[in-house]
Amino acid sequence: MPSPLAAPSYAAVLRTRHACRTFGAALVGRLSYGTVSLSLVLATSEATDSYAVAGTVMALFGLTSVLLSPTRAGLIDRYGPRRALPPMAGGYALLLAGLALATAWPGASGVLLGVLAVTAGACTPPLGPVMRTLWSDLLPEPALLRRAYSLDGVAEELLLVTGPLLVGLLVHVASPSLGLAVSAALVLTGTLALVSSPAVRAAGRPAVRPAGRAAGSAAEPSADRVPLWHAPGLRQAVAVAAGVGMCLAALELLVIVVVDEHHTPGAVAWVMAALSAGSAVGGLVYGAVPWRVPARLRLSACAAGLGLVVAAAGLSAHPHALVGWAALGGLFVAPALTTAYLIADECAGPDTRTRAGAWVNTAFNAGASGAAAATGLLVGRLPLPACFALAAAPALLSAATALRAPRRPGLIVRTVR
Incomplete structure (x- = not known):
């Protein structure tokens, strides 16, 4: 951890023990969110020859992912990221791989693609909220935490710009379904690297309460x-x-x-x-x-x-x-x-x-x-x-x-x- 007397800076944030490893792993997984949307639209429209089907599949994927986000985050809070994230990321990656396979050839069923998209959206691992929670564990000092959140937000912005560019390169050398496969590989690799970080292991430990302050005491409600x-x-x-x-x-x-x-x-x-x-x-x-x-x-x-x-x-x-x-x-x-x-x-x-x-x-x-x-x-x-x-x-x-x-x-x- 950086010294409390050190001047708060972005360098101090990145010098924090385990910060670079944890943040880098999260960014690898979150890059998947920058590549998956465009890949899904392009792959579905090419496989079904219908922009209407592509739009519907993308809407189903997005709505399920967004609306169930608090529920998935609640599972992280309840079971911890080391137990909850790998099953989510594994299921999400497997379903994206299924979408890649289903869209690899023309004539794919729109119903099948919709079902796969809905279930994939339901499994989307909340890597962004998890990383922000980890920042709070790594950096209890408010000045450093504000810098960490700012750095996280800027990095996320850049990922959303970089992702479509990466998909554009992939489309030039292969079919759009490859973008779905790459998205699956990114989220699985990043998630497994994230949960192996010592910062995540520390985050799973029971909370330590100040001496003399029991949980739910009258002096300090839980x-x-x-x-x-x-x-x-x-x-x-x-x-x-x-x-x-x-x-x-x-x-x-x-x-x-x-x-x-x-x-x-x-x-x-x-x-x-x-x-x-x-x-x-x-x-x-x-x-x-x-x-x-x-x-x-x-x-x-x-x-x-x-x-x-x-x-x-x-x-x-x-x-x-x-x-x-x-x-x-x-x-x-x-x-x-x-x-x-x-x-x-x-x-x-x-x-x-x-x-x-x-x-x-x-x-x-x-x-x-x-x-x-x-x-x-x-x-x-x-x-x-x-x-x-x-x-x-x-x-x-x-x-x-x-x-x-x-x-x-x-x-x-x-x-x-």
Whole structure:
């Protein structure tokens, strides 16, 4: 562990004992999430010769994965990552391999692919929430933990950009089904490497309570007595995550509409790259600043900043201008999600931390899915500036909810693990 007197930095985070090994293993497994979506769509459309079937299979996979994420995270909290992760990753990898095999030749059954996609989505291992829980174990110091969460968020952003590029290379040399096989290999390799880390073995030990403080004592109520969803601040973190997800999904679709109107389809990649680059820069800067402002106010400011930028982007909806607006808006994305995850971790007891982070992740993905469908219905019916304003509304409304100090139903006791 780094010395408590050492200056907090990203280097100090990575120098922490077992941090590089654990983080590297998690990133290998999480790269699978950057490759699987595009691989599944391409492989299914090629095997069935139907984009409708491909879209349905992808929707089934995504919905099952997102909606069951808190349940899988609850299994991690209950049984520990060493016992719960390998069966999930093994089943997930096996089902992805089945999808790769089923899509390797034309004429695949859409029903079979749908069943395989649903069961694969149900088994998706929650490597992101698990890694964030491990960061909390490795780095109890708040300043270092904030840097670790920022680094984690930036790395995840880069994986989501790198994954489709890797799939593009694979498609050039082989069929899209190879991307599914590679996704299976990545998640299995990364998960097995993760659970073999000493940090994961340490995380599975029973919680150690301070001397003289028994669990559930009258002086200090146990966190286990407070339902997770009633924990102070968690609902605000979840609301902001959902608002950010809705805002970004709507923005992505509106960018496609704008570049299509200006007949510059190649600009989509530039706008989305600017968004990712802005998010990476914002995340790194956010983690390096020694904030004195409470996390709740930082969460509200980040969500409001993103919403205001997206609303302003509608006033100059040109592909070249959108590159700048996307880069500016991206500065708020990683900080908003990092703060939401930090608040969720602070709200949770020792036996619900993985599930708390999974709720934030689920809210972001569910919000993104719902907003994409809603925005598709609005485009063409409203002027583009109005569409951009509506896309910004979820982030702005969630920022308002985060301003209100939550009522505390009881003390949350953070035991030393």
